[in-house]
Amino acid sequence: MNYEVNQEKTSQRLEAIRVSTSRTIIYFISILINLIATIVLARKLIPTDYAIYQLATKRIISYATIPLSLFSLWIYRYIVEKQSGAYISSVVFAFIQWSFTLIIGIIFLIFYSKASLLTLIVAALSISFQSFYYVIRTAIDAARPVRLSLLELLYRTLYSSLIFIALYLISNSLLLAFLSTLVSFIISSIIGLYWIRDRISKDNAKNIKNTLKEWTLGSHATALGVGFGLIPSLDAMIAYPLVGSLIVAAFFVSSSVSTLLRDSTNVGLRYLHSYVLRTGDFKTAIRNLEISLTLVLPLLIYGIMYPKYVIYIYNPIYSWASIAVSFFLITAIIEIVNNGISQIASGSIRESGIKAAKGFAKMNLLGVLPSIIYIAMLVFVFILFKKMPLQDILLIWGIVYFIRYLLSVIITSWFFIPKNVNKSIALQLTPKLLLYIMVSSILSYIIRPLGSPSNRLLIDIKYLAIPGLIQALIFYLIVILIDKGIRKNLKNYLKNYLKRI
Secondary structure, three states, rough: HHHHHHHOOOOOHHHHHHHHHHHHHHHHHHHHHHHHHHHHHHHHHHHHHHHHHHHHHHHHHHOOOOHHHHHHHHHHHHHHHHOOHHHHHHHHHHHHHHHHHHHHHHHHHHOOOOOHHHHHHHHHHHHHHHHHHHHHHHHHHHOOOOHHHHHHHHHHHHHHHHHHHHHHHHOOOHHHHHHEEEHHHHHHHHHHHHHHHHHHHEEEEEEEEEEEEEHHHHHHHHHHHHHOHHHHHHHHHHHHHHOHHHHHHHHHHHHHHHHHHHHHHHHHHHHHHHHHHHHHHHHHHHHHHHHHHHHHHHHHHHHOOOHHHHHHOHHHHHHHHHHHHHHHHHHHHHHHHHHHHHHHHHHHHOOOHHHHHHHHHHHHHHOOOOHHHHHHHHHHHHHOOOOOHHHHHHHHHHHHHHHHHHHHHHHHHHHHOOOHHHHHHHHHHHHHHHHHHHHHHHHHHHHHOOOOOOOHHHHHHHHHHEEEEEEHHHHHHHHHHHHHHHHHHHHHHHHHHHHHH
8 A cells, every 4th residue: 555655656756747847948949949939029020119029928918817817816816726617707707817818908109109009909919919829828837837838839839930021031020020920920820729619618617707707706816916926027118218218128138048948847847736736745746846947047147157159149339238138037037936936825725615715815926026036126226327338237237136046935935834844945955056066167178169159140149059959968967967856857757758658
């Protein structure tokens, strides 16, 4: 009996590592593909158009998806808990969210942009389908964790291809950028719906009204978090009128690499919410956080040490912002830790359905403090130092951004993680993270870029990518050699995989 129980626990741990790692790796590949679109947008759009595109797809979408922010937790948990009516309710809600985003998108875009009427309409449709896709993605995240990464891979491949064709081969037009984005979200949403069509067809349509009602009642727990959670997205919205479009464009360029690498791990770590909720196994969750950090750490460190090369790949006109790149990449490490701890804390709230609302309300209420401090400090900086050189303002922005996530880690771990788990994080994760940072830094110093930055894209990519990948591979080999736990997990994972073949 004990043997069977131990085997089941081992199987659960391996499954957690398999799902989390697979999601991270597949999503990381999709991020690399997405870099094509990111670089093309930064190079082909003028700073004013680039700032508007980023404001729409990164900041306005935050306000336009307020309903999803209120309901996403319940969509995810209800599907994980296999509650009747969850799938059909998610699809119905997706159409409600689409309509809301379209209206809000038009209002914001008219206020911030002086683009043509056709461009505004296409832009509004683009972010409305972006919000629709986010709802479908949430459902797939809960129902088919690994399939989510495949969906993201398909979306980003399509998105990058369309952006490249539109801006590089046709015209560097803001309209074409939004049109490419619109088409990619529509097709990806259709694919996502197709993948869960069986579960939707078997779901109980009679429970739609009750399910949506429960989500609405439960939204009081997330309302404070959502309301206050929108505060950080004010950063670029405030910077645009106070300092100008150029610093907004530079902010999105200099923080884009850290955002992409952070997002690749966050998709994998999202599974920890479901895993801890089902098993209560904190040790394996911490181990997954460690593995996720290990996967992206050498790339982050290489970028931290050679930020000018990163900027030149995006667009040399932003070279003055290169120092800020290092700060955003350092912050990405803290952001990954913060997300992992937040997912573990969410999973530790074990109550079913909306009974979990009280725990999330407390978490959201305290979790807003770093965001309030972040925006308050930025407003102070933008008003008091707006006549300083832009590179200095952006550098201060990067430092304030770092402080925000450091505070978030401290608050979440102190108030919402069990003390024994915090001790495990301190003893298990922190020493290894510091060791790996040191190893990667030494390798990055030895294995330098192949030449000086130039204005030629392919040459700059070659100069940075080849030694960067070599450094990463050597780093992974060293980690496997010195870390017994990773060797054991890798061995068990391969053994389990071979049994399935």
